[in-house]
Amino acid sequence: MTVAGKTRRQALTEFREAEILAAARKVFGERGFGAATVDAIASEAGVAKGTLYLYYDSKEEIFWAALLSRLRDALELTKQAVASAQGAEAKIRAVLQVRYDLFRSDAAFVRMYVTEFGHFCRNKGGPTHDLYTEGAELLAGVLRDGMEAGELRRLPPMETALALMEMVKGVFLMRFSGVPGLTDDTAFDGAQFVFELFWAGVRKENKHE
Structure with a gap:
C-alpha cells in the first residue's frame, strides 16, 4: 500500500524522523550543542536511544539534520x-x-x-x-x-x-x-x-x- 507514492513503511519512517528532528531542535535550542545529549533527544522524542542511531551516527549528525x-x-x-x-x-x-x-x-x-x-x-x-x-x-x-x-x-x-x-x-x-x-x-x-x-x-x- 502506498501513501502519496510512498509505501506506508516509508511514510511512517519519514514521520518518525521528522518527530525526532523536531525534538532535537527543542533540546539543542534549550541546551546548546555542548550540553545537549543523545539521551535527552531520545527522551524528548519518546524513543529509545538506540532508535536514534538507526537514523544518525552521532550527536553532530543529528544537529546538522535538525x-x-x-x-x-x-x-x-x-x-x-x-x-x-x-x-x-x-x-x-x-x-x-x-x-x-x-x-x-x-x-x-x-x-x-x-x-x-x-x-x-x-x-x-x-x-x-x-x-x-x-x-x-x-x-x-x-x-x-x-x-x-x-x-x-x-x-x-x-x-x-x-x-x-x-x-x-x-x-x-x-x-x-x-x-x-x-x-x-x-x-x-x-x-x-x-x-x-x-x-x-x-x-x-x-x-x-
Missing part, C-alpha cells in the same frame, strides 16, 4: 510563495513573510541558527552555505526580473538580495535577543517594517532610473 531540515522546509515554502505571487512587490513581500514567520514561530530553530551562523561563515561550500546561497539566488532572480520589467531600480541583484535577507534576520534576532531600546509595540510587524525600508530604496519611481 538544522538543515528546517532550512530546506523554509526554502521550499519560499519557492512556493514566490511562484504564487505576481510582480516584484508581491514576491518580495512573500519572501519576507516566510522568513519572518520562520524566525517568529520556532524559537528553538532560531537558537540553533544563531549558534551555527559563525560556523557557516567559515565553511564555504558546506550544506548551510549552499542552502543560504540558493535562497539568495532565488531572491536575486525575483529582483532581476523586477528590474527587467521596469518595477525596480537597476542595482546588483545578488548584493541587493543579500542585504534584504540580512535586514530581516537582523531585525528579528535583535528583538529575539532582547536588545534594549527596541519598540515595545505589540502590533509591530517586522516583515512589513523591513519591506517598507527596502522598498523605499529599490522601487523605480521614474523611467530614467
Whole structure:
C-alpha cells in the first residue's frame, strides 16, 4: 500500500524522523550543542536511544539534520510563495513573510541558527552555505526580473538580495535577543517594517532610473 507514492513503511519512517528532528531542535535550542545529549533527544522524542542511531551516527549528525531540515522546509515554502505571487512587490513581500514567520514561530530553530551562523561563515561550500546561497539566488532572480520589467531600480541583484535577507534576520534576532531600546509595540510587524525600508530604496519611481 502506498501513501502519496510512498509505501506506508516509508511514510511512517519519514514521520518518525521528522518527530525526532523536531525534538532535537527543542533540546539543542534549550541546551546548546555542548550540553545537549543523545539521551535527552531520545527522551524528548519518546524513543529509545538506540532508535536514534538507526537514523544518525552521532550527536553532530543529528544537529546538522535538525538544522538543515528546517532550512530546506523554509526554502521550499519560499519557492512556493514566490511562484504564487505576481510582480516584484508581491514576491518580495512573500519572501519576507516566510522568513519572518520562520524566525517568529520556532524559537528553538532560531537558537540553533544563531549558534551555527559563525560556523557557516567559515565553511564555504558546506550544506548551510549552499542552502543560504540558493535562497539568495532565488531572491536575486525575483529582483532581476523586477528590474527587467521596469518595477525596480537597476542595482546588483545578488548584493541587493543579500542585504534584504540580512535586514530581516537582523531585525528579528535583535528583538529575539532582547536588545534594549527596541519598540515595545505589540502590533509591530517586522516583515512589513523591513519591506517598507527596502522598498523605499529599490522601487523605480521614474523611467530614467
